[in-house]
């Protein structure tokens with residue numbers, strides 16, 4: 771997920787389950803994406819990196835977003851918007867990106883609330899290995 775381009779839709783209540791990680795897996799944040807954010811472990815798949823980056827947007831961890839961004843496409847800042855709250859991630863599909871690959875893509879829809887309304891970002895992201903670690907390269911956004 772890169773710098774956001776957004777569409778806003780009609781208001782609709784949406785709340786994350788407090789006990790689960792923002793990325794949607796049934797684990798506490800501290801035991802899930804929090805371990806990657808703290809540098810205790812690294813993503814083994816492109817999808818895991820994608821989930822951890824989504825969670826970093828959700829918790830506002832800009833440092834993690836920047837260090838998991840490929841140096842050739844990394845912006846000066848992650849473009850975090852304090853008025854925007856990420857509420858749900860849907861993984862729509864993946865290609866490659868396993869422990870045995872050096873490239874991979876993850877297509878996802880990320881849902882947010884902003885100013886009493888809701889919207890979503892649909893993106894097909896590209897990931898590559900950089901110095902052995904999965905990093906975000908770029909993405910194509912769609913409807």
Ligand SMILES: [Zn+2]
Nearest residue numbers: 791793802803
């Ligand atoms: Zn997680």
